[in-house]
Amino acid sequence: MFSFNNPFGACPTCTGIGFLMRMDEDLIIPDKNKTLYDGVKAFGSSTMKKGETMAKMYFESIGKHYGVDIKKPIKKLPREFLDKILYGTGNEAIDFEYESSIGIRKFTAPFEGVIPTLERRHNETKSQGMRDFYEMYMSESDCPTCGGARLKKESLCVKVGNKNINELTDMPICSMKEYLNSLELTAKERMIADQIFKELDKRLQFLIDVGLDYLTLSRAAGTLSGGEAQRIRLATQIGSSLTGVLYILDEPSIGLHQRDNDKLIATLKKLRDLGNTVLVVEHDEDTMYAADQIIDIGPRTSEFMEERL
Numbered sequence: 001m002f003s004f005n006n007p008f009g010a011c012p013t014c015t016g017i018g019f020l021m022r023m024d025e026d027l028i029i030p031d032k033n034k035t036l037y038d039g040v041k042a043f044g045s046s047t048m049k050k051g052e053t054m055a056k057m058y059f060e061s062i063g064k065h066y067g068v069d070i071k072k073p074i075k076k077l078p079r080e081f082l083d084k085i086l087y088g089t090g091n092e093a094i095d096f097e098y099e100s101s102i103g104i105r106k107f108t109a110p111f112e113g114v115i116p117t118l119e120r121r122h123n124e125t126k127s128q129g130m131r132d133f134y135e136m137y138m139s140e141s142d143c144p145t146c147g148g149a150r151l152k153k154e155s156l157c158v159k160v161g162n163k164n165i166n167e168l169t170d171m172p173i174c175s176m177k178e179y180l181n182s183l184e185l186t187a188k189e190r191m192i193a194d195q196i197f198k199e200l201d202k203r204l205q206f207l208i209d210v211g212l213d214y215l216t217l218s219r220a221a222g223t224l225s226g227g228e229a230q231r232i233r234l235a236t237q238i239g240s241s242l243t244g245v246l247y248i249l250d251e252p253s254i255g256l257h258q259r260d261n262d263k264l265i266a267t268l269k270k271l272r273d274l275g276n277t278v279l280v281v282e283h284d285e286d287t288m289y290a291a292d293q294i295i296d297i298g299p300r301t302s303e304f305m306e307e308r309l
């Protein structure tokens with residue numbers, strides 16, 4: 001229930017993604033100085049006859065129905081009319097007339113609208129190429145049901161203290177730890193929550209130990225720096241208490257403040273003391289001094305090595 005990766009927990013509108021890909025009017029009509037003919041590129045490119053497109057036929061018939069001159073630039077068209085073009089005419093039927101290779105064809109039907117048509121085609125297409133094409137006209141917007149929280153509302157109604165899981169994971173790790181420790185529980189609640197709190201506290205402390213106290217647990221993995229991602233993996237390793245493992249790290253101290261660098265070094269030593277080998281590629285002086293062995297690779301012996309020799 002508390003995982004957005006699970007259908008029991010996920011918000012039903014966005015299926016746990018937190019945002020929706022929606023057709024974006026500004027991307028569909030990037031230039032309102034153009035006319036409907038060449039301003040709405042995403043819509044209907046199928047050719048009817050000598051460069052005549054299905055879109056042109058639709059626009060002309062709808063223009064005629066509402067008595068609007070569609071040769072004007074889009075910005076000069078009445079907003080109400082543009083809404084009919086973009087979002088459809090609802091129940092209002094339009095007389096369409098077009099010329100095809102077998103003569104004049106006529107039919108009467110409501111117009112679905114450019115945006116609903118594109119959204120439907122995007123949903124229905126089986127071709128990745130076409131999906132990519134439609135997605136050029138879409139942008140991300142917060143899910144209207146969960147507001148980006150990714151969980152269904154039943155899950156979000158469950159609170160610890162006065163915060164739900166989404167509010168907790170939006171807090172920086174250090175504040176979350178403080179908040180959980182400050183909760184006043186009854187004896188019965190304490191009995192139920194004791195083990196969970198112990199585990200939570202330990203894991204949050206691991207993350208603090210590698211200098212990640214400022215992160216929130218809701219941060220998307222893709223937005224972490226290389227150093228942060230490495231340190232998160234380190235934090236999970238300390239908790240696993242494996243031994244006999246070779247860890248290879250590439251500049252894990254990158255972007256760390258001095259104070260946090262000391263914590264990171266302490267963490268690496270802890271891993272070593274558990275019975276592991278830690279190999280670190282690093283320019284950081286403190287890390288080098290902390291190492292048991294140094295392999296210096298370069299055109300000549302560095303000052304640092306000379307000093308040590």
Ligand SMILES: [Zn+2]
Nearest residue numbers: 011014143146
């Ligand atoms: Zn949602």
